[in-house]
Amino acid sequence: MKKNLSTRGAAALxxxxxxxxxxxxxxxxxxxxxxxxxxxxxxxxxxxxxxHFYYGKNVMTNLHWAECTGLITKKQVVGLxxxxxxxxxxxxxxxxxxxxxxxxxxxxxSPEVKNLPEKSPYTDLTPGDARYKVAIWATRVGLTTGWSDxxxxxxxxxxxxxxxxxxxxxxxxxxxxxxxxDKANAVRVEKGATPIKxxxxxxxxxxxxxxxxxxxxxxxxxxxKSFLTNGYTPWDFNETPxxxxxxxxxxxxPLTVLDxxxxxxxxxxxxxxxS
Numbered sequence: 001m002k003k004n005l006s007t008r009g010a011a012a013l014x015x016x017x018x019x020x021x022x023x024x025x026x027x028x029x030x031x032x033x034x035x036x037x038x039x040x041x042x043x044x045x046x047x048x049x050x051x052h053f054y055y056g057k058n059v060m061t062n063l064h065w066a067e068c069t070g071l072i073t074k075k076q077v078v079g080l081x082x083x084x085x086x087x088x089x090x091x092x093x094x095x096x097x098x099x100x101x102x103x104x105x106x107x108x109x110s111p112e113v114k115n116l117p118e119k120s121p122y123t124d125l126t127p128g129d130a131r132y133k134v135a136i137w138a139t140r141v142g143l144t145t146g147w148s149d150x151x152x153x154x155x156x157x158x159x160x161x162x163x164x165x166x167x168x169x170x171x172x173x174x175x176x177x178x179x180x181x182d183k184a185n186a187v188r189v190e191k192g193a194t195p196i197k198x199x200x201x202x203x204x205x206x207x208x209x210x211x212x213x214x215x216x217x218x219x220x221x222x223x224x225k226s227f228l229t230n231g232y233t234p235w236d237f238n239e240t241p242x243x244x245x246x247x248x249x250x251x252x253x254p255l256t257v258l259d260x261x262x263x264x265x266x267x268x269x270x271x272x273x274x275s
Contacts, residue, residue: 049260062252065259071103071252080248094245098131098154100163101138103251104170107268111275113137122152141274143169161202161242163251168205171212171267179207183238191241202242210237212263213254 048068052060055068063080066072072080083093105111113133121139125132135152138144143166146152181203185195196203214237258264 047259060256062256065256066252069107069259071106093248094157095248095251096155097144097158097162098134098152100158100166100246100251101143102131102134103255104143104166104271105134105137107255107264108141108271108275109268111137111272113140113275122146122150124151125154137275141170141271158246159243160240160246160250161206163246164209164242164254165202165205167213167254167267168201168208170271171208172270173201173204174208176204176208176211178203179210179237184242187239187241188243191243193241193243196242206237206242209254212261213257216257216261 048065049060051068052058052064055061055064057064060068063072063077067074067077080093113136116127116133116136118127120126120132122135125135131154135146135154139146144152178199181196181198184206188195196206255264258267
């Protein structure tokens with residue numbers, strides 16, 4: 001570029017010295033338009049919590065966080081916000097195991113799932129099923145292995161325990177300080193369920209989600225915690241059975257809290273590295 005400008009400048013001076021500045025030479029003295037090629041791209045540290053005013057809120061609600069991150073649409077936000085779950089037959093708007101895995105898949109950037117098995121390892125999913133790639137992806141990154149009966153159970157309503165286990169596995173199943181199970185198991189016995197085994201994966205998963213998400217949900221200046229579904233509150237570890245159905249109103253809160261405390265991005269990066 002410098003050589004080109006220098007050459008043009010010399011030609012212009014020569015023409016001026018000769019008393020001749022033609023139209024062509026005058027045009028050549030201008031720098032020609034071209035696309036910008038910045039040395040370093042500008043980056044802006046913007047996150048969903050900085051956008052609460054865009055949604056007309058003083059805080060970022062869990063539904064608007066889900067919209068901001070692309071997990072649900074604005075239309076779904078309106079619909080979910082208008083539903084009174086306590087008046088539904090099950091007291092909760094249930095969500096399937098497969099849909100939970102879809103959200104984690106989308107958070108990971110909806111990666112391409114290569115070399116899909118020509119024969120399905122699951123009796124209830126075929127390679128032609130649009131959901132097949134999500135099931136295979138979830139299996140490969142270690143979120144699930146399906147059920148012992150050989151089925152994936154994509155449409156089976158998810159329990160809180162299953163959801164917490166998915167999140168815990170997504171984080172790499174880290175070591176965790178175990179929370180007491182006395183009250184939780186007392187509730188299970190009252191409901192006719194088998195007590196949770198001390199140190200089991202479910203116990204570790206519940207403890208991890210509680211410590212990293214649910215117990216931090218008191219920070220109401222950052223996100224919405226104003227929901228009570230089927231007896232489940234964000235900070236509740238012991239009183240609500242893990243086998244209660246996961247809810248659309250409740251599943252986004254742990255993700256929102258993890259994101260607010262900058263713990264979700266490393267989990268997403270891990271899933272991306274495994275995809």
